[in-house]
Amino acid sequence: MIAPASVERVLDAARIEDIVGDFVRLRKRGANMLGLCPFHNEKSPSFNVNVTGNYFKCFGCGKGGNSVQFLMEHEQMSFPEAIRYIADKYNITLEEVDASPEQKVEMLHREKLLEIAAYARKHYEQELWETQEGKNIGMSYFKERGFLDTTIKKFQLGYSSKERDSFAKKAKLDGFPEDHLQELGLINKYGNDFFNDRVMFTIHDISGRPVAFAGRILIKSENSPKYINSPESEIYKKSKVLYGLYQARQAIRKMDDCIIVEGYTDVLAMAQSGIEHVVASSGTALTEEQIKLIHRFTQNVTILYDGDPAGIKAALRGLDMVLEQDMNVKIVLLPGKHDPDSFIRESGAEGFLSYLEQNASDFITFKAKTLSEDSKNDPIRKAALIKDVLESISKIPDTIKRSRYLRECATLFDIDETLLVRELNQMLKKVNL
Ligand SMILES: [Zn+2]
Structure with missing residues (x-):
């Protein structure tokens, strides 16, 4: 305290x-x-x-x-x-009091870890900007992807060198204890760097402090995954962090909307083209905590995923959770093989935004559209689909919103609304029992 x-x-x-x-x-x-x-x-x-x-x-x-x-x-x-x-x-040192001895130790520990993460961030940035290897490999990659210096700086991108222990050596020399470095996953149990030969994405908490990293490999390799991430730690809980939220928060408030994409580079590409109210769930399915974070800034969420089956599934998973938080959800799938990064490159910010506007559907239409494809002319599957949509509606806490969606659902499926109301009430009763 x-x-x-x-x-x-x-x-x-x-x-x-x-x-x-x-x-x-x-x-x-x-x-x-x-x-x-x-x-x-x-x-x-x-x-x-x-x-x-x-x-x-x-x-x-x-x-x-x-x-x-x-x-x-x-x-x-x-x-x-x-x-x-x-x-x-104002450079005021805060005194902590009243905390129990255990709390004090924990807070001190947290502060130490945050300090190390900030130190690591600086190291990876220096490797990118100041070393020949970083410039040749890391920087050329970012430039090839079209990222400007301002974007690279704003998101604190970096590079981890090919050398096995470039970071470990320096950090230990600067007096950071090995167990702390391991705890953050920056070095492995052999004392070598965890991140090697990768471009680095800094993951920030809501106050802009680095808490974790993601490293992307540049050479295709059978044995190494494309991305590796810092493990969870006392300062990094995957489910409670959204990539880019710190940089996006003011734009989210201003636009009164938050676009959720899948990848780090999607966030970068969009932000650079002027669409700044973007965050990424970065590899995990959306969590309730992440939705609550967004809710601090806006009630409106636009989920923007790739149009492939995996993307559609991920979008549907995130959906009910957003509804439970009484937020408004729109969903947009991108055409063909595009991801946001490639699409914005091709269509520019204006084309992108107008595509969003024209193709954003509310969740009922979305579910109906995507799922009805395989339930065409099949009354049993159609009934299951309607039930599925009703499940989603039942998650909405606000009764007025709920009834508006019910009406829409009735029109869309061409069913008697009272029938839907009865079905929904039964679902709600079951939940409340
Ligand atoms: Zn005012």
Whole structure:
């Protein structure tokens, strides 16, 4: 726990114009500052930063508060997260108190691991930008894929050298204990590097701290998988992290939508072309925790997967979970053999967005379309399909939304709506028993 005295120090140090200024462009007006409100849509600024009073206030939507409240509201930070953000900004060392000895050890341990992950991130970036091997192999790969320097920097991409222990050697020399390096999966039990001869993707937590890595192999190999990932650790729980969320969070809020894709490079390609509200579930099926993370920023999710059977299955799996969180889901499948990366290269950002707009279907239509193909003219399979769709509808907590979908379902399948209502009620009863 952060010591109350430290919290006080942070609150005293926080200048509202600095904190808000990190996210909103402010202009001086008299003693105060003025900008466009980040909490509501406006064309003429009514968002006031009162420098003497050290608070913000919007005369348009009424939102107001101090620096911590701004961060909590605007960045969806928790109170301690906001305090830490400000402490970082002003170089204030936070004192931890009141935690039990065990908690203290654990927190200290976590901090150590985070420090090592940050160190590793820097190492892989240096290998990419500063070594001949990194430039020749890693950088040429990223350039070949069309990634610009700004994208490579923004996502903190890196390179791990062919040398067996290039990272291990350096890290140990810099005093990082071997067991910690192993715990993060950065070195193996023989003391050698886990990531070798791969381009590196840094995986960040929601505050932008590196917590894990994914390494992509560049030469096709029978024995090595295309991607390897850091194992789970105290700072990295796969199910609670979304690749690119840290970089995308403001765009998600602004667009009020979050596009979920499958791969790291899909996120990079889309973000680079200006579609920034994109995250990847990176190899795993979507989890409830990931959906909850997104829910902090928007209620709307667009699932964008490859049009192959595996992609369709993955999309259907993610679906019910999003519905349970009372979020709105749209699904888009890409044409032919495209993935988002290749598609955006071919069609450009505008073509891409218009494709999304034209082809996004809500989940009923999606399920019906994809599944009805194989239940055509087969009444038994059609009944099963309807049941399947009703199952999904039953996951929606909001009754009004539920009945809207029911009506749509009735029209789509050309069935009496009351019949569907009865069936759905039975399902709901079963769940509640
Ligand atoms: Zn406002």
